[in-house]
Amino acid sequence: MKKLTLILAALSFAAVLSAQVKKPTLMIVPSDNWCTQRGFVENYDNQGMTQTLPDYNAAFNEDQDLGFVISKISGIMADRGFPLKNVYEEMKSINTTSAELSALQGKNGGSVQTNTYTEVRNRAKADLILQLNWKVNNVGPKKSVTFNLEAFDAYSNRSVASATGTGNPSFSAETAVLLEEAVNSYMDEFCARLQSHFENMLEMGREIGLDVYVFDNDEDLDLETEFDGKELIDIIEDWVADNTVGHRYNLVDANELQMKFEEVHVPLYDERGRAIGASDVAGNLRKYLRNTVQLPVDVKVLRIGLGQARIIIGSK
Amino acid sequence: MKKFLTIALALLICISASADKKNKKATQAYKYEIEKIEAGAASNGVQAVYVQSYMNNIKNADQVCRRNAVHGVIFKGYSGRGDYHPALASDPTAQQDHKEFFDAFFADNGDYNKYVASTSASGPQYVKIKKIGYKVGLVVYVNVAALRRDLEKAGVIKGMSSMF
Numbered sequence: 001m002k003k004l005t006l007i008l009a010a011l012s013f014a015a016v017l018s019a020q021v022k023k024p025t026l027m028i029v030p031s032d033n034w035c036t037q038r039g040f041v042e043n044y045d046n047q048g049m050t051q052t053l054p055d056y057n058a059a060f061n062e063d064q065d066l067g068f069v070i071s072k073i074s075g076i077m078a079d080r081g082f083p084l085k086n087v088y089e090e091m092k093s094i095n096t097t098s099a100e101l102s103a104l105q106g107k108n109g110g111s112v113q114t115n116t117y118t119e120v121r122n123r124a125k126a127d128l129i130l131q132l133n134w135k136v137n138n139v140g141p142k143k144s145v146t147f148n149l150e151a152f153d154a155y156s157n158r159s160v161a162s163a164t165g166t167g168n169p170s171f172s173a174e175t176a177v178l179l180e181e182a183v184n185s186y187m188d189e190f191c192a193r194l195q196s197h198f199e200n201m202l203e204m205g206r207e208i209g210l211d212v213y214v215f216d217n218d219e220d221l222d223l224e225t226e227f228d229g230k231e232l233i234d235i236i237e238d239w240v241a242d243n244t245v246g247h248r249y250n251l252v253d254a255n256e257l258q259m260k261f262e263e264v265h266v267p268l269y270d271e272r273g274r275a276i277g278a279s280d281v282a283g284n285l286r287k288y289l290r291n292t293v294q295l296p297v298d299v300k301v302l303r304i305g306l307g308q309a310r311i312i313i314g315s316k
Numbered sequence: 317m318k319k320f321l322t323i324a325l326a327l328l329i330c331i332s333a334s335a336d337k338k339n340k341k342a343t344q345a346y347k348y349e350i351e352k353i354e355a356g357a358a359s360n361g362v363q364a365v366y367v368q369s370y371m372n373n374i375k376n377a378d379q380v381c382r383r384n385a386v387h388g389v390i391f392k393g394y395s396g397r398g399d400y401h402p403a404l405a406s407d408p409t410a411q412q413d414h415k416e417f418f419d420a421f422f423a424d425n426g427d428y429n430k431y432v433a434s435t436s437a438s439g440p441q442y443v444k445i446k447k448i449g450y451k452v453g454l455v456v457y458v459n460v461a462a463l464r465r466d467l468e469k470a471g472v473i474k475g476m477s478s479m480f
Contacts, residue, residue: 079361168354188400188401250448
């Protein structure tokens with residue numbers, strides 16, 4: 001009897017563990033606008049086009065208030081059970097890797113273009129990016145702070161929660177004090193909105209986007225080609241419908257050469273607890289097309305970002 | 317038969333009146349308005365709120381205001397100048413769902429007192445209102461962070477991480 005009770009207890013414990021869902025990871029960064037306003041930007045050559053991106057290194061090293069505000073917000077979020085990823089630590093680790101890469105490049109004589117902005121986002125693999133912005137307003141001798149904190153889903157780039165407002169003007173308070181007041185004033189509302197986003201995400205899944213393209217191929221295959229009496233376009237749509245949470249997706253464009261899916265709701269995590277991104281879903285569709293449908297041409301998956309992937313049929 | 321019906325009707329009216337009185341008493345217990353005030357920087361999770369409580373007599377007015385302040389933070393939410401602080405209990409039925417817990421929590425000298433950091437030094441301000449009784453205002457400093465933490469631990473409100 002005692003043995004049976006022990007087995008039952010162990011089984012129920014395992015069931016509880018498997019029912020738990022991994023917490024989303026949050027990372028806070030100064031907003032692009034904040035960095036631009038203060039000149040913390042760097043330019044990159046992106047295939048001939050000059051791209052301006054935030055320079056987080058300069059921002060953290062040169063702005064005195066940024067570290068203070070981020071640590072204040074981090075404290076509040078940790079108290080709510082969501083410790084924030086430390087963007088400064090991520091950057092330091094990236095900078096070490098970049099230095100190692102530069103040494104290697106020196107030996108080989110080659111050059112690789114990297115930028116901290118893209119790397120910090122890719123490496124941190126945060127589910128949500130919290131973008132922080134504030135502005136100090138001076139009206140005569142009075143000073144006030146306009147504060148804005150906005151959370152973006154790293155997968156869909158959609159804004160999911162925000163808190164914004166201007167604090168009380170003050171004659172004597174220092175900027176740091178005004179910022180502290182602003183954080184205390186707006187974090188409750190922000191957290192409540194974030195909580196409602198989490199509830200929504202658990203129920204409806206994560207949103208990703210998926211594009212399917214057909215390139216010229218030797219088999220003259222396109223999305224209207226039939227397999228077992230069914231057009232490829234319908235086969236793909238059926239697969240997407242079967243592999244989304246509540247069959248929720250939006251097919252915004254479809255013709256014989258391309259399909260564009262938006263708002264594809266996929267489960268948050270796979271059976272091993274790993275976050276499911278757009279490239280994982282695209283990979284599964286690729287396997288299905290190759291193994292089950294047995295397409296006679298190659299299928300390639302391109303990862304555009306955490307929440308966007310492209311499947312190319314007829315190219316390798 | 318007619319006599320019996322009259323007695324039954326009288327009894328029914330009595331019971332209904334008594335229930336109504338009880339309900340009215342319960343409502344009166346939490347009849348208040350709450351707003352955030354800027355009384356220095358709210359640090360370490362302590363927020364200053366101004367509570368205006370309605371009551372028949374001013375006996376224990378200070379205690380009623382303190383209790384209403386904590387009640388407001390948990391179930392009503394409050395706003396300041398452009399900022400809003402939602403109720404800690406996102407579920408509107410939380411008080412009913414955990415009636416036993418909250419009855420004990422808000423009882424005289426209940427645990428709610430632990431979360432009142434202090435009140436304004438000048439004490440409550442009274443305004444006499446015809447037919448209602450009194451409107452009593454008091455600035456109460458509530459340790460919202462500790463209150464949230466303890467209620468989440470007790471499982472009576474949902475925390476941000478409770479679903480994961």
